[in-house]
Amino acid sequence: RVVPVLVAGTLVPTVFFTTARDEWIDHAYSIKKIVSPNQPTRKERVVILGSGWGSLSFLQRLDPDKVDITVVSPRSFFFYTPLLAGCSTGTVASTSITESMRWHLHRFKGTSSRPLFLQAHASSIDVEKKTVTCGSSAVGVSTTLDYDQLVVAVGAESNTFNIKGVKEYATMMKEVEDSLKVRREVLEKLESANSLLASGASDEEVRRHLHWVVVGGGPTGVELTAELCDFVNSDVRDYFPALTDKIQISLIEGTGKVLGVFAPHISEYARNKLLKQGANVTTNCFVTGANEKTVSLLNAVDKSKSSIDYGLLVWAGGIGARPFTRAFATQIGGEQLPKKGPLRGLKVDNKFRVAGADNVWALGDCALSGSPPTAQAAYQQGKYLGRLFRETNCEREKVEEHDAFEFHNYGSLAYVGSSSAVADLKLHLWGSEHPAGRGQDSDSTVLEGKGAFAIWRSLYFSKMLSMKNRWQVLFDWCMSGTFGRDISAPY
Ligand code: FAD
CATH class of the missing domain: 3.50.50.100 (FAD/NAD(P)-binding domain)
Known part of the structure; x- marks a missing residue:
């Protein structure tokens, strides 16, 4: 129990202050956005399906002064998947790794139009009419939304x-x-x-x-x-x-x-x-x-x-395409249908345009983009697509000219118990927003044991998307490390 407390007490504050700096930069940036003089007369309506890694990272890079944003998801919160296993035993509380989507949207206050959130399942897409139909199972109603651009980031389900x-x-x-x-x-x-x-x-x-x-x-x-x-x-x-x-x-x-x-x-x-x-x-x-x-x-x-x-x-035996993803791919038909084997996701090009469906984009676990189905990949994809939307306003010619997405695998980590972890890190790619190359696989730094555990905790801590979650997780780690896990709660 002493080890996690020591780790939390030394490494985590360092990472905390580094990431706090990132948030201040974000904040400064959002203030700049509010006074931006170049307001377009007609705003594109962007509908985002999902409240996971891909959609949130994409949303954070959009400029609501230029686009009208609506987020649709049956889950009204984002949650930090890397720490989910710890929730199962009470190492961290579930509320410490979740963050309301409304909180994320609230960050856009002060912009000319605040993004909307709708807690609903997208059930069908009409590519011709450019509409998406969404149903709310809680109250049994359905809503049809018009879009100019539709971003599908509905993830995958257990297979x-x-x-x-x-x-x-x-x-x-x-x-x-x-x-x-x-x-x-x-x-x-x-x-x-x-x-x-x-x-x-x-x-x-x-x-x-x-x-x-x-x-x-x-x-x-x-x-x-x-x-x-x-x-x-x-x-x-x-x-x-x-x-x-x-x-x-x-x-x-x-x-x-x-x-x-x-x-x-x-x-x-x-x-x-x-x-x-x-x-x-x-x-x-x-x-x-x-x-x-x-x-x-x-x-x-x-x-x-x-x-x-x-x-x-x-x-925990694997993931597969959601019924919504399969139905949409089948509806498009043609190259979306695999020649053999099950349908695993929506085929996209290297700019995440869904093959056979104009103005529809897909990213994260629901897209077949060549990147692995990880939060790391979904986050990078969302970030890339957000930048593409900002820089091109989705104008066809500009999109054509825009750089293609390139996935950078910064490494993998896994917790293996008793304050030990394993890490396979591509350190040569770190510290740069757009690393020049992928490097060789042999360029890995491989670590195991307590040192890897310190990196595992510090890194996952620093990658959390809100400061509130960071404080909560830090508190949970200290509490469970010092007093043991809570075994009384009626979950
Ligand atoms: P998700 O994050 O799954 O989000 C999908 C969203 O779509 C959800 O909000 C969902 O409610 C919503 N949705 C579903 N159906 C609909 C619909 N019909 N209409 C509208 N919205 C819909 N990756 C790592 O890189 N590192 C890790 O340590 C790691 N650990 C993991 C641990 C666990 C336990 C799990 C399950 C996954 C882990 N992953 C990790 C993988 C990572 O979480 C996924 O690759 C990532 O979440 C994919 O992001 P996404 O945006 O595509 O989908």
């Missing part, structure tokens, strides 16, 4: 690959509600196992409640497993001493290694770190089905079948 029983019995790991559900279920399983133990139930039944299975060995699955291990090895050990030895945490991965995007020795380090903390890590193993109590498995090497009992099943 269960139609494996029988997964949708019904597993908890996904994608939204804030999912992490709260995991947290509630973990606390419930602990209390129900405790009741079973007191009632003299069989050891097997108690252990089943305490077997928590995470499927998917990518960064999300690994970070969740690590957070669960931390929770068990510190807080559960203190508050449920009779149960600690009966708890099992299993991570199941279909390929041969966890954290496949990292170098092999980093994957090996992550695996060993999880094993050392008491988790079971099974690779080359596919989930083939699930029911209320068991998960069926297939060994990818020897094709043997087996099943395991579980108390909690969490799915």
